[in-house]
Amino acid sequence: MSTAPLLDVRDLEQRYTLPRESLFRPPGQVRALNGVSVQVQAGESLGIVGESGSGKSTFARVVMALERPTSGQVALLGRDLNRLPPDELRRARRDFQMVFQDPYGSLDPRQTIARIVAEPLTVLEGADRTTFRDRVAAVLRQVGLRDADMDKYPHEFSGGQRQRIAIARALITQPKLIVADEPVSALDVSVQGQVLNLMQDLQEQFGLSYILISHDLAVVDYLCDEVAVMYLGRIVEQARPEDLFERYAHPYTRALLDAVPRTRAGGGRRRRGAQAIASQSAAATGCPYAARCPLADQHCRDALPELRRMGEGHLAACHKAEAVMALPQTVMEG
Numbered sequence: 253m254s255t256a257p258l259l260d261v262r263d264l265e266q267r268y269t270l271p272r273e274s275l276f277r278p279p280g281q282v283r284a285l286n287g288v289s290v291q292v293q294a295g296e297s298l299g300i301v302g303e304s305g306s307g308k309s310t311f312a313r314v315v316m317a318l319e320r321p322t323s324g325q326v327a328l329l330g331r332d333l334n335r336l337p338p339d340e341l342r343r344a345r346r347d348f349q350m351v352f353q354d355p356y357g358s359l360d361p362r363q364t365i366a367r368i369v370a371e372p373l374t375v376l377e378g379a380d381r382t383t384f385r386d387r388v389a390a391v392l393r394q395v396g397l398r399d400a401d402m403d404k405y406p407h408e409f410s411g412g413q414r415q416r417i418a419i420a421r422a423l424i425t426q427p428k429l430i431v432a433d434e435p436v437s438a439l440d441v442s443v444q445g446q447v448l449n450l451m452q453d454l455q456e457q458f459g460l461s462y463i464l465i466s467h468d469l470a471v472v473d474y475l476c477d478e479v480a481v482m483y484l485g486r487i488v489e490q491a492r493p494e495d496l497f498e499r500y501a502h503p504y505t506r507a508l509l510d511a512v513p514r515t516r517a518g519g520g521r522r523r524r525g526a527q528a529i530a531s532q533s534a535a536a537t538g539c540p541y542a543a544r545c546p547l548a549d550q551h552c553r554d555a556l557p558e559l560r561r562m563g564e565g566h567l568a569a570c571h572k573a574e575a576v577m578a579l580p581q582t583v584m585e586g
């Protein structure tokens with residue numbers, strides 16, 4: 253039996269016009285999202301990985317309806333968020349919340365934890381924040397903090413605790429989807445696991461879905477049912493984590509895996525190594541990855557590869573996918 257997805261993203265395009273370099277030249281454009289389609293089922297989690305500049309944060313902002321896409325659709329529970337009147341969009345925000353990367357920068361230092369955590373309710377229900385103390389206390393307990401913490405200020409907490417506070421703020425509206433943009437990358441490695449465990453527990457308890465954006469493949473492996481690999485605004489591979497790590501079909505996925513040595517199932521999480529910044533000056537035709545790809549031939553430079561099925565639930569946009577899958581996939585023996 254197939255059920256309607258919680259989130260249905262279709263053909264998302266986001267172009268930014270760059271400032272004119274000179275009066276005599278037309279302004280340049282960045283195609284931050286280039287035809288992204290993806291679905292998330294209720295209670296399931298999607299990881300988005302890719303280098304800096306691949307469009308991950310743009311995807312998060314557009315899915316959160318913080319910016320309107322140039323074209324394409326973001327439907328949550330069957331409602332196209334970009335077509336909702338402002339009032340309905342404000343009410344719909346109850347169902348999707350965001351957790352940001354920086355637990356230091358994302359919490360207002362002048363506000364108490366109670367006010368910070370109650371903020372989404374204030375926006376939604378417009379009532380006085382003091383009436384929300386019981387609900388704040390309840391979510392603080394859910395994230396492993398104490399009732400008394402609500403009268404403190406952010407500087408009194410460690411990085412991991414601040415991220416728990418940010419998660420509490422996202423949880424307070426009882427959302428169905430939480431978009432988490434690099435939720436643990438600013439934290440010590442020892443604390444990362446605790447926050448990911450908490451996110452997993454909350455998912456089981458409340459049937460939440462996550463979109464988890466990370467440059468760290470180990471993080472998405474831990475928490476996600478499915479992983480999409482982005483390169484220059486496109487999804488170039490999408491699969492269950494075990495397939496992505498053990499049967500990857502795109503050379504860019506291999507390059508990402510090579511950049512972060514790790515072991516599966518061993519808790520061998522590590523911080524990222526040096527990551528190249530992807531260039532947006534991709535040729536209009538051909539595979540955007542061809543210039544960096546060791547397997548590229550003339551066909552790759554001429555024809556854009558579409559996403560195609562490589563196995564059950566496994567998509568890859570590579571003319572050489574079969575050859576990539578036939579390579580010894582030994583990079584994971586970290």
Ligand SMILES: Nc1ncnc2c1ncn2[C@@H]1O[C@H](COP(=O)(O)OP(=O)(O)OP(=O)(O)O)[C@@H](O)[C@H]1O
Nearest residue numbers: 268282284302303304305306307308309310311532
């Ligand atoms: N408001 C904007 N105006 C112009 N260009 C933008 C804007 N936002 C993003 N971009 C460009 O869009 C591309 C994708 O950026 P985005 O921040 O989404 O990538 P990312 O994968 O999230 O990178 P990072 O991991 O560094 O956050 C980049 O080339 C970036 O410079």
